[in-house]
Every structure is written in C-alpha cells, then in structure tokens.
C-alpha cells in the first residue's frame with residue numbers, strides 16, 4: 001500500500017486524486033467532497049507541512065501514543081511546519097487535537113472521533129534572548145531538547161522530569177519538575193505565549209492578558225500554543241547533582257515511610273536542593289513473591305548524598321543500594337525517565353494513572369497499599385509491570401507564588417502519589433480490571449490521608465476525577481474558567497483534555 005505524503009500546496013488535490021476505496025476512510029472522502037476545506041488547507045499551509053492519512057507509515061509514527069487505552073481516534077494528521085500553519089490546520093466542524101509528546105493519557109481524549117491531529121513535532125526551536133534571561137521555544141518542543149539546548153549555553157529552566165514529554169503538555173497543566181523547588185512550576189516560568197484560538201485567530205498571551213491566569217494550569221482548554229517564551233537561569237555549581245537509591249524488601253514499608261516523614265519531609269521543611277522519590281515495583285529476580293520498594297534521594301550541589309540524609313535509610317537494610325554523581329542532565333537516566341528508559345517507549349501498552357495529592361505519608365496506609373498492590377500483581381501477572389509512584393519534589397519555589405494567581409490550584413500539595421497501571425490491552429474485561437485496581441489503590445491512600453477533598457494533578461489524571469479535583473474546589477475557580485471559556489472557545493473545540501464544561 002502506497003503511503004501518501006503530500007506537500008502542502010498540492011495536498012488535498014493529491015489526497016483527493018489518489019483516493020483508494022479499500023483503505024481511505026470515509027472521512028477523507030467527505031473532506032474531498034467539501035471543496036472549501038480542501039482548498040483552504042492546500043492553499044494556506046507552508047511548504048514544509050505534510051498531511052498524513054490513515055494507512056500511511058508516517059501516520060502511525062505521528063499518532064502512536066504512550067498509552068494505548070482511550071486513545072483519540074485520528075483520521076488525518078496535519079504536520080505543521082510554521083506557527084502560521086496551525087491556524088489553517090483546524091477546519092470548521094471537525095474535531096482536532098494538538099500532539100506534542102504523545103504522553104497525554106487522560107480518558108477524555110477518547111472523545112475525539114475521526115479527528116484531525118495537529119502534529120507539532122517540527123515546532124521544536126529553542127532561541128535564547130540577547131540578555132540570556134529568557135528563551136523562546138516552539139510549541140511542540142520536548143524536554144530533552146530544551147535541556148540540551150540550554151545546557152550548551154550554561155542555562156537551564158524548569159521542565160518535566162521525563163525527557164520524552166513536551167514542555168507545553170506538562171506546562172499548560174502546571175508542570176512539575178526537578179527545578180521547581182528553586183523556580184516554581186513550568187508555567188510559572190512563562191513570559192508570553194503565542195496561541196491560536198478556536199476561531200483561528202492568533203494572539204499573544206502575557207501578564208496583561210485576560211487568559212494569563214487560565215493558561216497557567218488549564219491551558220489545554222483554550223487554544224494551541226505555537227511558541228512560548230519562558231524564564232531561564234544560569235546553571236549553578238557546574239550543574240553538579242548526586243543521588244543515592246535503595247531497593248527495600250516488603251517488610252520495610254512502615255519503617256521506610258516513617259523515616260521519610262521524619263528525616264526528609266520534616267513537616268514540609270524539606271531542603272530546597274533535596275528531592276525524594278519512591279515506587280513499588282515487581283522485580284522477581286530479587287523477590288519472586290512480593291514487590292520491592294525503590295527509593296531515591298536526589299540532591300543538587302554535592303559530590304554525594306550526605307550521611308545525615310542517607311544514614312536513616314542505610315540503617316533500614318536495603319537489599320541493594322546505588323549512588324553516583326553527575327549533572328542535572330543525568331537525572332532522567334538515574335530516575336528511569338530518559339529517552340531510552342521504559343516509560344518513554346510507545347509500545348502499545350495501556351498506561352493508566354490514578355493520582356492523588358498527599359501532605360504526608362501514613363505508614364499504616366502505605367502498608368495496606370503495598371499489600372494490595374502486592375497481592376493483586378502476584379495474582380494477575382498481566383498487571384505485574386505496574387508501578388505505584390510517590391514523588392516528593394521540593395516546593396519552596398512553587399509555594400512562594402500566590403495560590404490565586406494561576407489556574408493551577410494545588411500549590412500546597414507536598415506529595416504526588418499515583419498508581420500507574422501498566423498492561424498489554426486485550427479486551428474490555430482486562431481494561432475494567434486494571435481501572436478497578438488503580439482506583440482501589442488510590443482510594444486506599446486517599447482514605448488514609450484524612451483529607452476530605454481529593455486533588456488529582458490534571459496531567460496525571462485518569463479522567464473520572466472531575467473538574468474540581470483538577471482545577472480546584474473553590475467555586476470561583478471554575479466560574480472564572482467557564483466565563484473565559486464562553487468568550488475564547490464558545491463552541492468547546494478544546495474540550496478533549498480534562499474539560500470543565
């Protein structure tokens with residue numbers, strides 16, 4: 001089967017002249033019958049743009065996602081080459097969706113049927129301002145390119161901890177990362193954004209704009225960002241970081257989380273340059289009948305994690321411990337979030353997350369969560385690659401910013417907790433089993449927290465939590481979002497990623 005790549009100028013003509021009834025979706029036929037859209041796209045896209053239709057090999061590359069569950073149904077990919085292309089890529093009445101890193105996994109994405117994917121992979125430029133205080137990034141740029149390009153100039157900024165997610169996918173929902181303790185969230189770095197609205201108009205959003213508040217936490221719902229200018233910083237101390245990691249066996253759950261509370265969290269007074277991170281996972285070579293707990297301490301500016309932080313965990317008796325020093329650029333590799341690490345592969349697995357924010361660990365609850373995770377993954381090996389993640393980023397930079405000044409509503413949350421259920425999808429029964437398992441684990445930690453409202457970080461959300469859990473329970477927050485929505489996206493064209501209508 002011949003694939004169709006059509007340079008933009010002759011694009012729809014090419015597609016429409018070469019329709020093969022065997023494999024061309026009805027959608028393309030109807031597009032070809034609608035001369036207005038065809039002519040519009042073909043006449044306006046720049047020469048570097050491409051169109052990929054179902055059945056072409058690049059279509060698969062363009063549309064493959066990190067999670068195979070609840071993926072949007074895409075009929076045509078517009079691979080834009082310039083910021084201007086984006087405004088022509090969303091013809092009337094067809095659902096469309098931006099794609100940057102393809103790691104978005106919220107179930108609301110499945111609302112896209114026969115959609116147009118606006119593929120932003122060519123919008124990956126990085127350019128540093130003359131005064132070296134800011135950089136402008138293309139709307140589809142990925143974390144690794146941001147970090148590498150800035151590093152070459154002795155600079156850094158807040159990105160997600162994972163090399164393969166984009167800057168804006170995480171950033172528009174707030175955006176957590178290793179440098180947030182110093183500088184705040186990814187979105188706290190924004191200086192201005194170029195956006196294409198639902199009606200195709202291009203606007204610049206900055207601190208004087210009505211949308212400024214909304215794009216910092218609920219930005220996926222208002223437009224497509226074609227570029228962003230953000231604050232950048234000098235790399236301190238030659239970028240030196242070090243880590244120490246531990247694997248603990250199942251009998252250490254209570255002592256471990258008690259020690260984390262006591263020695264690391266210190267009632268929210270964790271040092272800014274110290275980050276901790278743990279997860280439950282199965283590693284049958286070491287323990288064939290229970291999961292293990294991996295625990296990481298990461299610290300900037302030191303040659304090795306100091307005794308005062310490591311001692312309580314050394315004393316617990318890990319089955320394995322590792323440590324190393326390197327630079328900021330090694331953090332994704334150390335924490336298994338590098339481009340070649342498992343979480344960056346798009347291998348057809350279902351990856352579903354059930355997040356809940358916590359203030360502190362409840363060791364009794366951690367035990368119940370661990371045993372539940374253990375029993376289930378032992379009993380149902382199809383789910384034994386699942387993880388239960390506990391992220392403790394430092395918070396100073398996040399919490400110095402006024403809570404009400406952005407749509408991101410959860411600055412008080414100390415810990416990001418999320419079961420990540422991983423399995424090979426086979427049928428609806430297995431999907432339902434995986435969802436029930438993830439939800440059960442989340443409810444255990446939530447109920448053990450004593451909190452009465454569940455907060456779920458929008459970028460990790462499964463999709464059933466609801467707008468209050470994503471955007472805040474204070475009524476003014478959703479009221480403000482909805483009133484902006486009525487003005488900037490009155491027909492709800494951007495309602496596929498954690499919508500709040």
Ligand SMILES: Cc1cc2nc3c(=O)[nH]c(=O)nc-3n(C[C@H](O)[C@H](O)[C@H](O)COP(=O)(O)OP(=O)(O)OC[C@H]3O[C@@H](n4cnc5c(N)ncnc54)[C@H](O)[C@@H]3O)c2cc1C
Nearest residue numbers: 100101102103104160161162165166169170176225343459
């Ligand atoms: C392995 C892994 C590690 C992660 N680590 C972190 C982390 O450290 N910190 C963190 O905060 N989150 C993290 N996340 C969650 C991450 O924020 C979300 O998965 C996010 O959706 C990924 O964005 P993406 O561009 O890769 O995915 P995509 O699926 O391409 O984008 C997700 C959605 O964002 C919107 N979007 C994307 N680009 C644009 C744009 N330019 N303009 C407007 N809308 C846009 C679209 O609605 C799209 O559906 C991680 C996820 C994974 C899988």
Ligand SMILES: *[C@@H]1O[C@H](CO)[C@@H](O)[C@H](O)[C@H]1NC(C)=O
Nearest residue numbers: 025054063073074075113114
């Ligand atoms: C999208 O849905 C249509 C109709 O339900 C189906 O024929 C098509 O294969 C789907 N597309 C993809 C890429 O799965």
Ligand SMILES: *[C@@H]1O[C@H](CO)[C@@H](O)[C@H](O)[C@H]1NC(C)=O
Nearest residue numbers: 260264265266270276392393
């Ligand atoms: C982990 O990070 C959280 C959030 O900053 C903090 O409260 C906790 O004390 C830290 N624990 C360890 C062991 O570092």
Ligand SMILES: *[C@@H]1O[C@H](CO)[C@@H](O)[C@H](O)[C@H]1NC(C)=O
Nearest residue numbers: 368369370371372373374375
């Ligand atoms: C896990 O399984 C063991 C052994 O069957 C059982 O005693 C225990 O109660 C189970 N724990 C949970 C939390 O399901």
Ligand SMILES: *[C@@H]1O[C@H](CO)[C@@H](O)[C@H](O)[C@H]1NC(C)=O
Nearest residue numbers: 281282283284381382384385
């Ligand atoms: C998962 O289960 C399969 C089948 O029992 C086993 O071969 C594999 O080693 C297990 N993997 C993990 C990570 O536990």
Ligand SMILES: *[C@@H]1O[C@H](CO)[C@@H](O)[C@H](O)[C@H]1NC(C)=O
Nearest residue numbers: 197198199200201487488489
């Ligand atoms: C598009 O919507 C914006 C926001 O409501 C509005 O200011 C602008 O005038 C609209 N443009 C067109 C061409 O309708």
